[in-house]
Amino acid sequence: MQGLQPVRGTRDILPENMRRFRQVVETARELCERYGYLEMATPIFEFTEVFARPLGETSDVVSKEMYSFTDRGGESLTLRPEATAAVARAFLSEGLMHELPLKFFCHGPMFRYDRPQKGRWRQFHQINVELLGAAQPLGDVEIIALGGHILEALGVRPRTALELNSLGDAESRRAYRDVLIAYFSDHRDKLSEESQERLTRNPLRILDSKNEGDKRVAAGAPPLSEYLNQASVDFFAAVRAGLDTLGIGYALNPKLVRGLDYYSHTIFEFTTEDLGAQATVMGGGRYDGLIELLGGPATPGVGWAAGIERLSMLMASTPPASRPFVVVPIGAQAEAKALAVTHALRQAGLRVELGFSGNVKKRMKRADKLGARAAVLMGEDELAQNAATVRDLESGKQELIPLDALSERLAQFR
RNA sequence: GUGGCUGUAGCUCAGUUGGUUAGAGCACCGGUUUGUGGUACCGGGGGUCGGGGGUUCAAGUCCCCUCAGCCACCCCA
Structure with missing residues (x-):
């Protein structure tokens, strides 16, 4: 170890x-x-x-x-x-x-x-x-x-x-094997130590040896194709x-x-x-x-x-990772709702991340690092309207989306 | 099993003829007035210099051993 x-x-x-x-x-x-x-x-x-x-x-x-x-x-x-x-x-x-x-x-x-x-x-x-x-x-x-x-x-x-x-x-190989053993035996002294061993056990493999001496001998060997x-x-x-x-x-x-x-x-x-x-x-x-x-x-x-x-x-390139959506609760009272929304979006088939901790700024940084396509912001204002702010992290544009239309809206990204 | 090259922070590397508390970039963490990322600026944590032994007043820097990685032989995927 x-x-x-x-x-x-x-x-x-x-x-x-x-x-x-x-x-x-x-x-x-x-x-x-x-x-x-x-x-x-x-x-x-x-x-x-x-x-x-x-x-x-x-x-x-x-x-x-x-x-x-x-x-x-x-x-x-x-x-x-x-x-x-x-x-x-x-x-x-x-x-x-x-x-x-x-x-x-x-x-x-x-x-x-x-x-x-x-x-x-x-x-x-x-x-x-x-x-x-x-x-x-x-x-x-x-x-x-x-x-x-x-x-x-x-x-x-x-x-x-x-x-x-x-x-x-099998028949062809057997016939060729005999021919090959006879040929290499005549040049035994010119073969590498390893190939001399192969001679009795597996003469075919002398053919693809990379040893220079072996190569020279192998070049003169009778070709397999003639014994098929x-x-x-x-x-x-x-x-x-x-x-x-x-x-x-x-x-x-x-x-x-x-x-x-x-x-x-x-x-x-x-x-x-x-x-x-x-x-x-x-x-x-x-x-x-x-x-x-x-x-x-x-x-x-x-x-x-x-x-x-x-x-x-x-392969020329690495397939890209999928891009998540990140739900960002603002304030402690929004966390329970954020958890429920995250779960619902996942059940709707979307890849969604809910950070485990941090203020809005940290969560946004994290979202960026994850390569998120959009952030779903949920604070007091949004909760009051039963909605969430969806921020496109590429364009920076934001819009208020009702919660019941959220998964449909997010699915439009890509 | 054999040979060549290499071994300093998570990553890529710099470290002068051996001489004070071992550096940089990137990454990471924090900050630039507290509901908003990417840029910029400021700050911070992090290294038994692969390990062991030796030479020396003094070794990351020299010598020996060892371990590991890379590449090659053999053979294959």
Whole structure:
């Protein structure tokens, strides 16, 4: 415990920043619904196995980034590092295999024990979409289109580029894996220590190493695209044709691999150059083998995740806060009436503040600081006429309004 | 886990070759005759100079350790 500071990699989200978060989540929620992706949620922790198995024991996430702990019952639990495996688990737990295809949207905090830097935290937040039970390329297309649509609605699409690749189906990957191991084994001495380890465990990931020596060796590696079987080639062609139909531009990136083991066929990332070393804003792909890995029936899936922090950093502006009306009682005898009026206005649907203390001057200052649109002044004069003085805080104009017409008058502001 | 940079009021920073009670702007609080905001003027509160140790007559200012933040590697959102 290091006193009064948040744990490394975590942070408080104050209202101004929260408005950006909400903008992201609400935009995503609305567009997801339009595409038929309904909101759901999973717990933020699961049995460790839920993540360890599908992500791959050798993946960085599982081998060094999970927040795992033993609970009082002796179970190994893990704060979710990502959503897809949890959604897949929910799909099985809830017995949803007979309701395919299913489309889900969810959002919430994720946890990864990583060194924080620009655009990276230990607790971060994601929006996710998952499409289960659609084996067709059309599913990949819809998922990518939805992602691009959300980025557009948030105004960040122009700052991103879509990168695309195909890992092929399981058969293609197996064949390519053997080829790759043979190739890299011949150049073993030129590989970084880390990549030499990857050679036996996950040779595909040597391809996207940033190590200069690795890069040189990887450049000469046989390309994955040449080892895709016909079915995989056709599938990928259909995905690209769908994107073309929608006018969604992309760049093929044969080195795009992604860190999790469960991907197959299409993988993609919307990347940016505006977040330092963190290029990925939204990433995902097809994961046809995942449900089976968890012990369920073979069920195809496609989806993506996007970082809410990263998206909100790319947004040009912060959505404005709502502007309240402030009720200002003048004199002690007006306070009870002010309380009643405030309550009535709130019930009428308006955002209204009633200060807790202070003379008129202080209350007016406070109203200004709150960004109030208008002040509702109530003193002896007003009470005598069963009315209130409404002061427009932008123009400074005041008018006397009968109390029974007050909410209607205030509703005209904006 | 590794490396680079940084660490003075709530925020952004200034603090001379180490030398008296550590400053500014913004923010905050109060006031400028008491039923009225935003501007202006006046005043005020607030700092173990990240923490610990050392050198020195004397350290925010030099040295060591430590903690934290930022950025980068790895990998991703």
